[in-house]
Amino acid sequence: MKILVSSGPSFGLYFPVVPLAWALRAAGHEVLVASPESMAATVNGSGLPHVATYGPMHMREVMLHDRAGNPLAQAGTEEGLLEQVGRGFGRLAARTIDGMLAITEAWRPDAIIGEAHAFSAGVAAKIHGIPWFENGIGIGYRSDIDSWTAEEFAPELERLGFDGLPEPDMVLDTCPALIRPSDVVAGQPMRCVQYDTPAPVPTWVFEKRDRPRIMITLGTILPNSPAGPAIFDELVRTLPSLGVELVLAMPDEAVAKLAPLPDAVVAAGWMPLTSVLPACDLTVHHAGGGSTMSSLIAGLPQLLAPGVMAEQRDSAQRLCEFGAARQLESQEVEPAEVLEACRALLEDASYRDRASQLKQAIEEMPSPGAVVPVIEDFVRHRAVGAAEETE
Numbered sequence: 001m002k003i004l005v006s007s008g009p010s011f012g013l014y015f016p017v018v019p020l021a022w023a024l025r026a027a028g029h030e031v032l033v034a035s036p037e038s039m040a041a042t043v044n045g046s047g048l049p050h051v052a053t054y055g056p057m058h059m060r061e062v063m064l065h066d067r068a069g070n071p072l073a074q075a076g077t078e079e080g081l082l083e084q085v086g087r088g089f090g091r092l093a094a095r096t097i098d099g100m101l102a103i104t105e106a107w108r109p110d111a112i113i114g115e116a117h118a119f120s121a122g123v124a125a126k127i128h129g130i131p132w133f134e135n136g137i138g139i140g141y142r143s144d145i146d147s148w149t150a151e152e153f154a155p156e157l158e159r160l161g162f163d164g165l166p167e168p169d170m171v172l173d174t175c176p177a178l179i180r181p182s183d184v185v186a187g188q189p190m191r192c193v194q195y196d197t198p199a200p201v202p203t204w205v206f207e208k209r210d211r212p213r214i215m216i217t218l219g220t221i222l223p224n225s226p227a228g229p230a231i232f233d234e235l236v237r238t239l240p241s242l243g244v245e246l247v248l249a250m251p252d253e254a255v256a257k258l259a260p261l262p263d264a265v266v267a268a269g270w271m272p273l274t275s276v277l278p279a280c281d282l283t284v285h286h287a288g289g290g291s292t293m294s295s296l297i298a299g300l301p302q303l304l305a306p307g308v309m310a311e312q313r314d315s316a317q318r319l320c321e322f323g324a325a326r327q328l329e330s331q332e333v334e335p336a337e338v339l340e341a342c343r344a345l346l347e348d349a350s351y352r353d354r355a356s357q358l359k360q361a362i363e364e365m366p367s368p369g370a371v372v373p374v375i376e377d378f379v380r381h382r383a384v385g386a387a388e389e390t391e
Contacts, residue, residue: 001029001379004107005048006100006114006121008092009036010059011197012289013115017135018046018195020113020172023368024375034103034121036096045197051107053099053120062095063088078313086145090152093119097156100124111379113172116141119153122166131382132166133375136174138192138289139296140184142314170378172371174293176361179318188374191365192293196272204266205279212281212346213266214239217249217273217291233258235284235305238335240264242342247280249273274298282345287312292319299359301325301351303341323354 005021007014014035025031025048033043036054043050063084064072075084097120104112104124113133114121125132150157150165157164171187173180180186216235239246240262248255248268255261255268267276273291277283277298285291287306292315295302302325306312319325326341345351 001110001376002107003029003031004104004109004112004121005031005033006053006112006118007033007035007039007043008059008089008096008115008117009038009057011042013059013117013137014039014042014046015195015290016137016174016192017113017115018048019193020135020190020368020371021046021048023372024113026369027372027376032103032107032109034100042197046195051103053096053103057095059088059092062091067091067094082142082145083148086148087152089117089119089145090149090154092117093123093149093153094156096120097123097160101127104128104130110383111375113375117149119149119165122168123157123160123162125169126162126166127160129386131169131379133378134168134171134187136172136187136190136192138293139175139179139315139318140173140181143184169382170375174365176296176358176365178358178361179322181318188371189365190371191362191367192297193368194274194290194294194297196274197270199270199272201275202267202271205276209245209279211243211245213245213247213279214282214284214342215247215249215273215277215280216284217286234335235338236262236265238338239284239342242339242346244342244346247271247276249276282342284342287316287319289315296324296355296358297362299352299356301345301355303338303345304328322358323350324358325351325355 003024005017007017021031031048033048033050034053035043036057037052038056038058040050040052066072075081100120101124109130111131111133112121112125113135115135116137122132146165172190173187174190174192177186236246236258244264246265248265249271251270261268273294277294277300280300282303283291283295283300284303287304302319304316304325305328306316316325316327320327326345328337
């Protein structure tokens, strides 16, 4: 089969689909990744071919600017954040729809796979009668943003004969059932297998240690938030008093904002989370999809400082309610609050027990390789049905 994989211009959107793309290619299928031009090097670096749906761009362009390019103020309320994110994905779909349609028409894939917000891919799939599979991101997202996406994407949808957003033919659900919201319908389960950009594994991962180790990560987006560096600067100054080692897994420019670093820091810079987290006891981060899932896969408790994204806040709330994490409620971090939360997460065994339950639940889900036959069967049956209808 020929499989077209669609993604937006973001590591957080692309990385979750890489393992399934690999699995499909390993099974003998032809895979092509379609995304904005700025993702070409990242896609090629993951070992997959790339074709551009649009020119160079960054997610900030559609999230924080209107269609005319005018800057938008960051929303300050939950409802405002949901609308801003939803409209941002609508503008992304509007930018990439013509490119997706042209690629689909020229390459004629047998199936299209996209992350949860890849609605230009969904439209292209429906127009050409191609099965569309939605690859889940982390523990899911707030589906109520879709109404805002539909409103922003409405001119293109109407032009192409749609009265709303297309529905995927199958959702490949990476959220463990233990923390799936009660109002969300389960899809085809698929284990989240994290993909990291290639990087050497530091030697300290394999060395013995005599004190707890905490990893702090900013993910790939928060360093651009004005509040981000201030929050994590406070964490870096506060946590060493617990008698722990700190690992700062973040881009060099973010590390530079935290200098000078305390002696308790054993590593700083960009590093592959999936390789280093097994050598840690606790993670502190912004509740982004990649950081959250990497921590869950490693079975680690988490201290969460959600950023401005509504989806980050939703993930943090669900993990806290399950008992595998604690959350910093305010952007104004109080040192005493941080110390108390980290001490509890390290010393109260219930947090690690609940995190271990989630780790086991993830491991019991079908791997991307095991889901490939499900995709093959669906595409085959769809093709047979279409052939029978034309007879």
